[in-house]
Amino acid sequence: MLIQKEMKLADVIHHDHFLIPVINRFGIHLGFGDKTIDELCRENDINTIFFLTILNAYHDHEYFPKKHLQSFPASLLVNYLLKSHQYYLDEKVPEIEKLIVSLPDETDMDNGTLTLLENFFSEYKQELINHIRREEDLVYPYIVEMEKAVSSGVIPDSVFKQMADYSITDYEAEHENVEEKLFDLKNIIIKYLPETKDDRPFFKILKELFALENDLNDHSRIEDLILVPKVEAMERKLKSMKR
Amino acid sequence: MGYRQKIVLVEPAYLIRAGLRKIISELPGMSVVETFEGNEIRLIDKILSKTPDVVIINPDVFKKNELISFINKLNNENLVLVGLTGRHTSFGCKSHFRYCLDSGESKYDLLEVLKKINRSLQTKNIESENTSLTQREKIILNRVVRGQTTQEIADSLFLSVHTVNTHRKNISNKLGIKTLSGLTVYALMNKIVGMDEVE
Numbered sequence: 001m002l003i004q005k006e007m008k009l010a011d012v013i014h015h016d017h018f019l020i021p022v023i024n025r026f027g028i029h030l031g032f033g034d035k036t037i038d039e040l041c042r043e044n045d046i047n048t049i050f051f052l053t054i055l056n057a058y059h060d061h062e063y064f065p066k067k068h069l070q071s072f073p074a075s076l077l078v079n080y081l082l083k084s085h086q087y088y089l090d091e092k093v094p095e096i097e098k099l100i101v102s103l104p105d106e107t108d109m110d111n112g113t114l115t116l117l118e119n120f121f122s123e124y125k126q127e128l129i130n131h132i133r134r135e136e137d138l139v140y141p142y143i144v145e146m147e148k149a150v151s152s153g154v155i156p157d158s159v160f161k162q163m164a165d166y167s168i169t170d171y172e173a174e175h176e177n178v179e180e181k182l183f184d185l186k187n188i189i190i191k192y193l194p195e196t197k198d199d200r201p202f203f204k205i206l207k208e209l210f211a212l213e214n215d216l217n218d219h220s221r222i223e224d225l226i227l228v229p230k231v232e233a234m235e236r237k238l239k240s241m242k243r
Numbered sequence: 244m245g246y247r248q249k250i251v252l253v254e255p256a257y258l259i260r261a262g263l264r265k266i267i268s269e270l271p272g273m274s275v276v277e278t279f280e281g282n283e284i285r286l287i288d289k290i291l292s293k294t295p296d297v298v299i300i301n302p303d304v305f306k307k308n309e310l311i312s313f314i315n316k317l318n319n320e321n322l323v324l325v326g327l328t329g330r331h332t333s334f335g336c337k338s339h340f341r342y343c344l345d346s347g348e349s350k351y352d353l354l355e356v357l358k359k360i361n362r363s364l365q366t367k368n369i370e371s372e373n374t375s376l377t378q379r380e381k382i383i384l385n386r387v388v389r390g391q392t393t394q395e396i397a398d399s400l401f402l403s404v405h406t407v408n409t410h411r412k413n414i415s416n417k418l419g420i421k422t423l424s425g426l427t428v429y430a431l432m433n434k435i436v437g438m439d440e441v442e
């Protein structure tokens with residue numbers, strides 16, 4: 001289904017509830033009645049095209065909004081991505097951590113195994129934090145600065161230096177490393193969990209891991225498919241401006 | 244379910260990508276992990292970063308000499324290259340590919356070609372179908388999670404680096420665990436390595 005601005009947001013959410021965290025990040029609160037996407041965007045001062053692009057990219061993995069790519073500023077996208085980082089680090093990850101830390105009280109599994117899982121998760125968490133820090137300290141500011149340079153025509157040397165130092169393609173490989181660890185954690189629990197009387201607490205954790213993975217993969221996909229091409233286009237433009 | 248062959252698809256037209264994806268989804272042993280349009284920067288690197296088993300590519304996305312160097316580069320990797328051809332594709336062009344999927348073919352014939360590719364790959368991965376580790380693999384896993392490099396393992400077990408790498412790949416495929424930390428947790432849980440052996 002292609003999500004369009006005339007649709008009622010309530011219908012869209014009934015159709016795909018994975019979009020709930022997305023509308024939350026845009027600051028749309030529940031209780032929006034029968035309002036259409038367009039109406040809600042105007043009320044909440046949201047760029048409608050941008051909102052639709054994100055909704056569709058989350059909803060349909062084949063959706064590649066090539067034509068809309070230039071129709072909103074990269075800074076808008078960066079803002080959105082920052083908000084989802086916040087959601088992972090301040091909400092999702094602590095939630096899962098809490099479930100894992102409380103495992104010793106809820107299962108009869110030996111402490112050795114539980115410690116292993118706990119350590120593995122905290123290792124994953126650290127890797128995720130490092131990745132997000134790098135994006136927020138390095139990648140995103142570079143993109144915002146580049147966009148300023150493109151629109152003003154004034155290109156600071158720092159931008160060229162960064163263009164030479166850092167290739168945006170390496171960035172996609174990094175996403176895979178973070179994804180792999182989360183996948184391994186899930187697989188260890190699904191396939192290799194030692195026998196236990198009550199595995200309900202592990203089901204809960206798995207469900208949360210799947211949800212986190214789902215959201216994170218969509219997030220990375222937006223970075224890879226919308227942000228990266230935008231950066232590549234700007235890099236080309238800047239190189240031609242320099243000549 | 245066993246290992247799924249990873250397919251990367253390079254085709255500019257969405258309609259064809261979507262159609263091919265649909266057909267491939269009917270085969271349980273294969274899945275499309277990424278699609279490209281063909282005009283991406285550093286396309287080869289992007290394709291290889293997905294570690295595909297199969298690359299299906301429309302040769303029309305390249306100029307003639309570009310195509311040949313592209314094919315040569317991918318042929319050095321351990322993967323199957325499939326041409327996505329049509330009525331207008333020249334015979335010379337088709338001859339570069341071991342397998343061709345022709346857009347004019349019926350569904351039945353397309354599926355036959357895909358099944359043939361799948362079978363040829365399965366014999367390659369037959370060892371990884373069995374999911375329990377062999378004694379040798381356990382020994383290698385033990386050393387891997389203790390932090391030994393491939394070179395060190397090869398030297399101490401009198402194996403070639405290539406053999407050790409093959410073992411490592413098989414271990415990861417069998418277990419469905421890729422990262423070192425994941426392998427460590429597995430090895431500890433299954434007493435393949437002792438708690439005191441890893442830092």
Ligand SMILES: [Fe+2]
Pocket residue numbers: 081085132135219223
């Ligand atoms: Fe991010």
Ligand SMILES: [Fe+2]
Pocket residue numbers: 131135175219220223
């Ligand atoms: Fe990211």
